[in-house]
Amino acid sequence: MSGEILLSVDDVSLSFGGVRAIADVSFDIRKGEVRAIIGPNGAGKTSMLNVVNGFYHPQKGEITYRGRTRARMKPHEAAEQGIARTFQNVALFKGMTTLDNIMTGRSLRMKRNIFWQALRHGPALDEEIKHRRVCEEIIDFLQIEHIRKTPVGALPYGLQKRVELGRALAMEPELLLLDEPMAGMNLEEKEDMSRFIVEANRLRGATIALIEHDMGVVMDLSDRVVVLEYGRKIADGVPDMVKSDQKVIDAYLGAGR
Amino acid sequence: MFYREAGQYKTTYAADMAIFPIRQDRYGLALILLIAFVAIPAFGNQFLINTMMIPFLILSLAAIGLNLLTGYTGLLSLGTGAFMGVGAYACYKLETFFPQVNILVWIVVSGFVSALVGVAFGLPSLRIKGFYLAVATLAAQFFLEWCFARVPWLVNYNDSGAIEVPSETLFGLSVTGPTATPVTRYLVVLTIVAAMAWIASNIVHGRIGRMWMAVRDMDIAAELIGIRLLRAKLLAFAVSSFYVGVAGAMMVFLWLGAAEAEAFNIDLSFQILFMIIIGGLGSIVGAFFGATIIHLLPIALRALPAMVGLSIDAARIDQLTFMITGILIIVFLIAEPHGLARLWQTAKQKLRVWPFPY
Numbered sequence: 143m144s145g146e147i148l149l150s151v152d153d154v155s156l157s158f159g160g161v162r163a164i165a166d167v168s169f170d171i172r173k174g175e176v177r178a179i180i181g182p183n184g185a186g187k188t189s190m191l192n193v194v195n196g197f198y199h200p201q202k203g204e205i206t207y208r209g210r211t212r213a214r215m216k217p218h219e220a221a222e223q224g225i226a227r228t229f230q231n232v233a234l235f236k237g238m239t240t241l242d243n244i245m246t247g248r249s250l251r252m253k254r255n256i257f258w259q260a261l262r263h264g265p266a267l268d269e270e271i272k273h274r275r276v277c278e279e280i281i282d283f284l285q286i287e288h289i290r291k292t293p294v295g296a297l298p299y300g301l302q303k304r305v306e307l308g309r310a311l312a313m314e315p316e317l318l319l320l321d322e323p324m325a326g327m328n329l330e331e332k333e334d335m336s337r338f339i340v341e342a343n344r345l346r347g348a349t350i351a352l353i354e355h356d357m358g359v360v361m362d363l364s365d366r367v368v369v370l371e372y373g374r375k376i377a378d379g380v381p382d383m384v385k386s387d388q389k390v391i392d393a394y395l396g397a398g399r
Numbered sequence: 400m401f402y403r404e405a406g407q408y409k410t411t412y413a414a415d416m417a418i419f420p421i422r423q424d425r426y427g428l429a430l431i432l433l434i435a436f437v438a439i440p441a442f443g444n445q446f447l448i449n450t451m452m453i454p455f456l457i458l459s460l461a462a463i464g465l466n467l468l469t470g471y472t473g474l475l476s477l478g479t480g481a482f483m484g485v486g487a488y489a490c491y492k493l494e495t496f497f498p499q500v501n502i503l504v505w506i507v508v509s510g511f512v513s514a515l516v517g518v519a520f521g522l523p524s525l526r527i528k529g530f531y532l533a534v535a536t537l538a539a540q541f542f543l544e545w546c547f548a549r550v551p552w553l554v555n556y557n558d559s560g561a562i563e564v565p566s567e568t569l570f571g572l573s574v575t576g577p578t579a580t581p582v583t584r585y586l587v588v589l590t591i592v593a594a595m596a597w598i599a600s601n602i603v604h605g606r607i608g609r610m611w612m613a614v615r616d617m618d619i620a621a622e623l624i625g626i627r628l629l630r631a632k633l634l635a636f637a638v639s640s641f642y643v644g645v646a647g648a649m650m651v652f653l654w655l656g657a658a659e660a661e662a663f664n665i666d667l668s669f670q671i672l673f674m675i676i677i678g679g680l681g682s683i684v685g686a687f688f689g690a691t692i693i694h695l696l697p698i699a700l701r702a703l704p705a706m707v708g709l710s711i712d713a714a715r716i717d718q719l720t721f722m723i724t725g726i727l728i729i730v731f732l733i734a735e736p737h738g739l740a741r742l743w744q745t746a747k748q749k750l751r752v753w754p755f756p757y
Contacts, residue, residue: 195623221625235616237681238609246613250625252606256634262418262601270605271412278412313624 145173147206148317148349149194154203156189156373163189164200165373171317176343176350178364178381180357182393185370187353188230191319194351195220195227207317221250226315230322230353232302236295240305243294244280247312248273280308284338300331304338311342318348324356332356336363361385369393402750418600435589440582449581453654455694456585456592457646462674462686463599464642469672470680471603472635473615474524478536479671481543482640483647484663485513488553490648491562495555502567502575506591506648513644514637516543521636525629540665547660561659564652575652584653591649595642600683602638611635612681643671677728679740688739692731697724 150170156163164186171177179187192198194205196215204211207223226247235243252273258266281287284304289297294305303323310318323339324332336359342348354360360367361381369377369384371393377384384390402423409415419425439452465479490509494502520539524532547553554562566576573579574587602608613621614631622628651658670693678689700720704711711719735742 197619217619217622218625218627221623227623229620233617233620235613235620237616238612242609242612246609246621246626247624249606249610249613254606256602256607256638259602259605259607260598262605266605267413267416270416274412274416309624 145175147171148173148208149351150206151190151194152204152206154190154193154200154205156186156193156198156200162373164193164370166203167370167373167375168203169368169375169378171349171351172366173349174343174347175365176339176352176363178352178354178360178367179370180354180360180367181370181376184372186373187370188321189373190370191227191321191351191353195225195319221313224313224316225319226310226313226317226348227319228303228306228310228321228323230325232299232306234294234302234306234309237293239291239293240286240297240308241274241277241281241290243305244277244308244312245273247309248276250313277308277312280311283311283341284308285334300327303327303331303335307335307338307342311346311348314346315348318342318350320350320352320354322353322355324354324359332359339363402747402753404751416604418604432593435593436586440586443582443585445581448585451695451698453581453585453588454650455690456588457649457654458671458674458694459687459690460592460595460649461643461646461671462678462689463596463683464639464646465671466675466678466680466682466686467599467603467611467642468635468639470675470682470685471608471615472611472632472639474521474632474635475529475533476536476639477533477665477668477672478520478539478543479643480663480665480667481540482513482517482643483650483667484543484547484660485516485640486510486644486647487651487658487663488547488562489513489644490652491564492553492555494565494567494652498565498567501569502652503569503587503591506645506652509648510641510645513647514641517636517640517643518633521633521640524632524636537665540668544660544664547663559659561657562651563657575656577656588649588653591645595645596683599642603683607634615681673728675738677731677738679738679743682738682740684743685738685740688743692724692728692739696727697721700724 147170152168153166154168155165167186167190179190181187189198193200196217196219199214206212207225235246238246252269254266254269258264281290284307286301286304286308289301294302297305307323320339324335327335339350339352340363343350352360352364364381366379367377367381367384368375369387369390376389376393377387404421407422409420414420419428439448443452461479461483465476468474468476486509489512490505493505493508520536523535527535548560554560557563564575566578567574572583574583603611610621610626610631613624613626614628618628621631647663655662674689674693675686676689677692678687679685697720700723701716704716731739735745
């Protein structure tokens, strides 16, 4: 599990006006691991993901991804470098079908220009079919064949979360950022989602950074856990170590403050 | 009963991804094309072709263009009339500079001129959205309209201030100007509109269409997938303005024969916008439905009293037509806020399983 370091965050600080969302946080994500980011509400977890994929630009600190330290980066550049993401509140393309949503995830890998697209024959159609095949594999994997042609706006929440994971997987990401993939799910849906995450990690080789509030899920799935509170890192390590850390227990139970 | 897809198995992805995957739809389309290309030119009178079909097709094309921008990419534009004007004036200038070149070439090239202007006025779309973008395109509408009226170079220092279409031939057949027969002009318009509708439908079903819809539905997520917002939006402006520009050039060269700046005023923009709202945002066939309601329905209503033998004076018929059209639009929108295209979809879905509810 202890592969080379894929992403490292060094001394990153981010504030909005006077509000400090992240203060001097450093951690790293190794290739092939499932890395959980946990913490109470407002701890800066989602802000951290937003920094990693270029939505926010930190005032201080550095981010090194695949050995390259970067200054400012735009979200589409993050996508080009293989960082995919799902959102806390589902951010699907509501007017499009499940299949189209997942196919959109292939956009970066489709190269035919507008003139071929206009004809929809020959190379453009071949390309479309090639990527359709990949998307159908993902649809099989996530067991959403029956809703392939349903507009996603009409789907129940649990399935929407699954389609969103499918769209992220269609990008064949090297680093997959999951923001509360199990929020609002029942036990069965959580078990399904956990299985998908594990398989995405083991079989599809995606390194995963996961924000989740369900401690059972976090402790089972993740290789290492980083704990944030009020924008600061208070613990970092394997699940067992984090679980017994006094500061973490205090943060979650509100004791000792 | 007739609209069943039972037994039509799709064994390849290509068959499943076809734009008309159901056999009956393909037959229906073939029938419509047959009527349009053969029956109407053969049996249609001057009124049907010149007053109904040619404007219907041209307005449909403009509506397809606006639908690519507003319906598919979610960028509201009120400058359609002006962009049609850009196409018309560009075509006029090119035609008078190089009269020896085929007019059809210039109609297509004027679409590219319109696309360039569209991209220029589309640049603010990265920063502003929704109603604010609509106001920015409104500025384009007024600015361009002012240019058409006040820049004499655009009308070749013509005293009348209007552009007039010279007679042009294609393969020895008169296509534009007073000598062209309505049937010839109709067939030219129909061919261009059919080809461009086919292309638009190809584009929206492929990568670019998905990219536009992604920008429309959730721009943040689209950006994360690697879609460059500015590029996607400008491409939408370019393709949309191309369609609208070609429609504008055809409007003057193949329908009106001459036009002043007022022909491309804000009324035209609104007319096209209403077409796509009533017809259905984000639908190619919806553009044709919308043009039917906005253009053909009033003509039919006007002709109705005479046909059933009622003698109502002309002014009153005009008033009644306005009122009835208005009421019908409201009724349609209450019945299906997503437009006639959605109504059509629902009807087809019902027909598939008829007589059972599902």
